[in-house]
Amino acid sequence: MTLQTPYRRWYFWLPALLVVLGVTVPLGYLLARAAQADLAQLDALVWRARTWHLFVNTTLLGMGVLAVATLLAFPLAWLTTRTDLRGRRLLTLLGVLPLAVPGYVMAYVLLATTGDYGTLARLTGLGVPRLGGYPGALVALSLYTFPYLFLNLRAALAGLDPALEETAQSLGYTPVQVFRRVVLPQLRPAFYAGALLVGLHVLGDFGVVSLMRFETFSYALYLQYNASYDRIYAAWLALMLLVMTASVLVLEARLLRGLLFHRTGAVPARAAAPAELGAWRWPAYGFAALLTLAAVALPVLTVGYWMLHSDAASAWGDLGAALGRSVLASAPAAGVAAVLALPLAYLSVRRPSAASRGLERIAYLGYATPPLAFALALIVFTLATVPAVYQTLGLLVFAYAMHFLAEAIGPVRSALYQAPPRLEEAARGLGRTPLRAFFAATFPLLRGGLLVSVAFVFLSAMKELPLTFLLSPIGFETLALGVWGYSNEALFGRAAPYALAIILFSAAFVGLLLSQEGGAAKRAGPPAKQGAALTASG
Amino acid sequence: MTRYFAGLLLLLPLLMLSACETPEQEPESLALYSGRSKALVEPLIDRFEAATGISVEVRYGDTAQLAVALTEEGDQTGADLFWAQDGGALGAVQAAGLLAPLPDSLTGRVDARYRNAAGTWIATSGRARTLAYAPGRVDTTALPQSLFDLTDPQYEGRVGWAPTNGSFQAHVTALRRLVGDDSTRAWLDAMQANGAVAYSNNRAILDGIAAGEVDLGLPNHYYLYGKKADDPSYPVEQTFFAAGDPGNLVNVAGVGVLAGSANQDAALRFVAYLLSDDAQRYFADETYEYPVVQGVTPNARLAGREQLTALQPTVDLEELRDLEATLNLLREAGLL
Numbered sequence: 001m002t003l004q005t006p007y008r009r010w011y012f013w014l015p016a017l018l019v020v021l022g023v024t025v026p027l028g029y030l031l032a033r034a035a036q037a038d039l040a041q042l043d044a045l046v047w048r049a050r051t052w053h054l055f056v057n058t059t060l061l062g063m064g065v066l067a068v069a070t071l072l073a074f075p076l077a078w079l080t081t082r083t084d085l086r087g088r089r090l091l092t093l094l095g096v097l098p099l100a101v102p103g104y105v106m107a108y109v110l111l112a113t114t115g116d117y118g119t120l121a122r123l124t125g126l127g128v129p130r131l132g133g134y135p136g137a138l139v140a141l142s143l144y145t146f147p148y149l150f151l152n153l154r155a156a157l158a159g160l161d162p163a164l165e166e167t168a169q170s171l172g173y174t175p176v177q178v179f180r181r182v183v184l185p186q187l188r189p190a191f192y193a194g195a196l197l198v199g200l201h202v203l204g205d206f207g208v209v210s211l212m213r214f215e216t217f218s219y220a221l222y223l224q225y226n227a228s229y230d231r232i233y234a235a236w237l238a239l240m241l242l243v244m245t246a247s248v249l250v251l252e253a254r255l256l257r258g259l260l261f262h263r264t265g266a267v268p269a270r271a272a273a274p275a276e277l278g279a280w281r282w283p284a285y286g287f288a289a290l291l292t293l294a295a296v297a298l299p300v301l302t303v304g305y306w307m308l309h310s311d312a313a314s315a316w317g318d319l320g321a322a323l324g325r326s327v328l329a330s331a332p333a334a335g336v337a338a339v340l341a342l343p344l345a346y347l348s349v350r351r352p353s354a355a356s357r358g359l360e361r362i363a364y365l366g367y368a369t370p371p372l373a374f375a376l377a378l379i380v381f382t383l384a385t386v387p388a389v390y391q392t393l394g395l396l397v398f399a400y401a402m403h404f405l406a407e408a409i410g411p412v413r414s415a416l417y418q419a420p421p422r423l424e425e426a427a428r429g430l431g432r433t434p435l436r437a438f439f440a441a442t443f444p445l446l447r448g449g450l451l452v453s454v455a456f457v458f459l460s461a462m463k464e465l466p467l468t469f470l471l472s473p474i475g476f477e478t479l480a481l482g483v484w485g486y487s488n489e490a491l492f493g494r495a496a497p498y499a500l501a502i503i504l505f506s507a508a509f510v511g512l513l514l515s516q517e518g519g520a521a522k523r524a525g526p527p528a529k530q531g532a533a534l535t536a537s538g
Numbered sequence: 539m540t541r542y543f544a545g546l547l548l549l550l551p552l553l554m555l556s557a558c559e560t561p562e563q564e565p566e567s568l569a570l571y572s573g574r575s576k577a578l579v580e581p582l583i584d585r586f587e588a589a590t591g592i593s594v595e596v597r598y599g600d601t602a603q604l605a606v607a608l609t610e611e612g613d614q615t616g617a618d619l620f621w622a623q624d625g626g627a628l629g630a631v632q633a634a635g636l637l638a639p640l641p642d643s644l645t646g647r648v649d650a651r652y653r654n655a656a657g658t659w660i661a662t663s664g665r666a667r668t669l670a671y672a673p674g675r676v677d678t679t680a681l682p683q684s685l686f687d688l689t690d691p692q693y694e695g696r697v698g699w700a701p702t703n704g705s706f707q708a709h710v711t712a713l714r715r716l717v718g719d720d721s722t723r724a725w726l727d728a729m730q731a732n733g734a735v736a737y738s739n740n741r742a743i744l745d746g747i748a749a750g751e752v753d754l755g756l757p758n759h760y761y762l763y764g765k766k767a768d769d770p771s772y773p774v775e776q777t778f779f780a781a782g783d784p785g786n787l788v789n790v791a792g793v794g795v796l797a798g799s800a801n802q803d804a805a806l807r808f809v810a811y812l813l814s815d816d817a818q819r820y821f822a823d824e825t826y827e828y829p830v831v832q833g834v835t836p837n838a839r840l841a842g843r844e845q846l847t848a849l850q851p852t853v854d855l856e857e858l859r860d861l862e863a864t865l866n867l868l869r870e871a872g873l874l
Contacts, residue, residue, distance in 0.1 A: 050872045115749025117773065130749040213736060223702050223874055226603045387614060474569055474616065475595035485598070488738055489577055490745040 026377035068142035073149035104207025108487035136212035149194035156190030162272035238373035310493020330461035333400030341408035367406035375470035408453035415449025459509035573601030601704030624708035629859025661790035664828035685785035695733035698755035763826035
């Protein structure tokens with residue numbers, strides 16, 4: 001069977017096996033561990049009002065964030081693609097820049113800014129109530145996640161065929177009707193793709209809900225882990241979180257079914273005629289200004305203020321050490337992820353089969369699994385099987401690599417699509433072994449893609465919080481843990497240098513994302529998949 | 539090229555293996571599980587490292603988390619020392635038989651009430667639970683006189699507490715000793731029904747009061763002095779409840795050496811350092827706690843030792859070890 005051939009070669013089956021086992025075995029073990037609960041215990045811990053309360057809170061937060069993110073992302077996407085507004089390029093940048101402020105940094109900023117004793121009150125005497133609980137979590141998560149929705153919606157709006165709208169208009173539809181009946185339905189796939197990412201971030205988030213003290217499944221899992229090592233209840237909380245994630249994935253797949261809209265002809269070069277805003281451009285500018293203020297200016301100014309007005313200097317030495325540790329964990333993770341991504345991407349592009357698609361799904365599963373649940377699964381699994389690995393840097397590196405593998409596959413796959421297979425075939429025809437042929441003909445063309453893969457995983461791991469929090473070795477304090485630990489203790493001045501470092505690394509991530517998005521648009525890859533592959537966890 | 543790729547893949551497990559090694563493996567190195575927060579104790583640990591050349595790797599966490607981790611890890615633990623935020627957690631680890639006896643030269647440094655009977659852990663500093671408040675928003679002439687007054691409707695939604703924090707959990711264990719499990723549970727329920735606001739730790743409670751989120755709170759005594767040292771106009775004050783009220787619990791932070799530690803000598807040097815006049819003065823003047831060694835006097839801004847003795851309820855700290863039952867109670871009450 002031709003389907004089976006690639007898997008005979010060790011350089012395909014070994015990485016494939018590693019990924020499959022790495023993602024599924026810990027989760028399976030978590031399931032087994034949870035099943036050990038006796039019924040009485042289950043009744044007392046799981047089926048109680050608190051679980052329902054957590055479920056409602058998690059759902060409300062997810063829906064709230066989605067609503068606010070849509071309200072922010074949709075107008076911005078429309079303004080930057082379909083209007084004659086000046087500075088659309090700048091606005092596009094603005095729509096992506098908030099990704100440079102991870103949710104937990106945003107939460108830190110909001111906590112340090114608001115309240116009778118926050119930066120705002122100190123500087124202006126203007127007391128705003130301190131953000132916390134639901135509103136706090138809602139604002140911090142929305143400001144951080146709306147760019148995912150924006151990127152997807154923008155790509156979809158730019159790619160719409162204007163002929164459909166023009167036809168509808170010529171059939172007597174009013175502009176509003178055209179928008180509702182023609183434009184909106186076509187945006188649904190992009191919206192669902194973006195919404196899925198927003199949902200995964202809300203479910204996986206741990207820093208924001210902890211700092212804002214809003215009780216979701218993630219927060220309860222963290223509290224449970226913190227207060228006691230009762231693994232069974234923690235395992236159940238992790239499972240409930242996994243079930244919610246799975247439901248979101250299934251829901252998205254259902255909603256997407258039969259929703260693929262095709263153009264009949266080739267890709268049209270023609271863009272829709274931009275709407276003339278006229279006097280409406282002023283509210284548009286106001287909207288953009290407000291968003292810039294909240295999502296970008298506020299964090300930068302707040303961190304700057306605390307850097308200047310506290311004994312931040314004492315933290316500089318620690319900052320260097322924390323930076324070193326972050327790199328020590330993130331760099332090997334990026335290397336491992338890229339090495340694993342290469343054979344997986346090769347299989348999916350050159351030998352597409354049910355098996356290669358399954359492999360890719362598993363890589364995405366690792367990405368979609370809430371980091372806290374994944375970390376807990378790894379802890380439970382290693383303690384029971386190889387306790388020597390527990391609390392080692394190796395485990396942290398492994399967790400990063402498995403979690404961010406999907407980010408590494410995307411760029412390699414794009415590069416592979418551009419590398420002509422004929423060169424490799426020719427090399428084989430000249431008598432080279434498949435592996436030699438690959439390295440002689442194709443590999444040189446993949447270097448750029450691989451480099452981007454490495455960079456993505458590196459930068460994502462640098463700012464990752466939940467995995468780092470649960471899996472770090474003793475005394476291994478990274479940048480992300482510095483921000484989180486100090487802001488959790490309300491030591492905002494001490495947290496400032498760490499927050500600044502995280503913002504800088506995240507900004508580099510955004511720069512890379514933007515340059516990739518530009519390239520991806522030229523290659524016209526499927527926007528939803530691109531978005532999913534390129535997004536980072538918070 | 540094949541070799542190149544094979545090398546890459548072979549490198550992978552090697553990379554992971556090498557990463558499994560702890561990055562800093564020095565001959566003299568201690569692993570400390572600290573339930574005390576980094577901000578409080580790191581400067582002191584730095585001084586110890588500088589003075590002795592022994593490096594200390596610290597795992598910071600909540601006291602309860604670390605105590606349960608130690609009991610679960612048993613002989614396998616990598617920890618040499620446990621520095622807890624309360625005597626109860628040390629009692630729990632002692633009850634599991636994990637602590638090594640300390641020499642008389644160390645236990646003799648402190649008063650009998652500042653160590654356990656078996657001589658396996660010693661207090662390093664004392665701390666009181668207090669009532670913090672916002673002077674502008676509460677009537678300072680009619681402050682609540684008991685922990686149990688806080689369930690009064692007039693305090694609805696105005697009290698901050700930290701149910702996940704080790705100090706609070708020890709306080710709940712003390713309450714169980716003083717008034718029984720049922721009354722303790724009733725108090726927890728009434729506090730929740732009265733809208734008590736949960737914070738992650740003591741410092742966050744004070745900041746919640748400063749920020750205007752709540753008007754009263756139940757922190758340890760020393761955080762406020764630290765805040766005021768940084769910022770004299772910090773808008774929070776604190777006081778005690780009526781003499782003998784369970785709300786004035788005086789607890790200790792304490793340290794013990796793990797019996798399974800292969801670094802007993804270095805670990806004992808660390809304990810000895812914490813009881814040295816130098817370290818005790820650090821607790822008195824830098825963290826505003828009560829020193830436990832007789833020769834060192836508390837900071838003048840604190841209530842005197844005798845005054846504190848008169849205010850505190852009578853509890854044997856070693857009796858506060860029943861942590862698991864407290865955690866269960868908090869879980870049943872929906873606080874965990």
